[in-house]
Amino acid sequence: MRISCPICGARDRREFYYQGAAVLRDRPAPDAGEAAWDNYLHLRENPAGDLEELWSHDAGCGAWLKVTRNVSTHEIKGVELVQEVAR
Template sequence: MRIRCPYCGERDNGEFSYFGDATLTRPDGMEADASAMHDYVYLRDNPAGEHRELWYHAAGCRTWLVVTRDTRTHTITDVSPARDVARTRRMGEAA
């Protein structure tokens, strides 16, 4: 599988580290109850189809990326810097 880094261009996935589901939002540890933290840490979906994932370009520019990938075919349809995704999410929540 090849991932197109927005800064380095297309690279082999061996340059990247997979860090999981990019759609999860961590509960506030001070405000969340134990069951919410348990669910965040231990419960994960295993989707078949398009899924947003968090990847780190460890052997390149060291940028965190959100990769939209079909888990059945490994076809990548979008790669965005995680910083931009987080900024867009915060702006959407503020509106």
């Protein structure tokens, strides 16, 4: 799989480090209880199809990227710098 870094160009995915889904989840209250925290920390949706993910270009420019990828086929649909998305 190749990821096109907006700064460095197309690179092998081994230059990047997967950081997780690019989705904010509602954090439980500090006193929400063990079950709520267990769910928040360990249970994730695992849908087939397109997913927005965070990747860092550790072996390159160090940029953080939001990668839209089909998790079934690994086809990269889009790559954006996180700093551009946050604006």
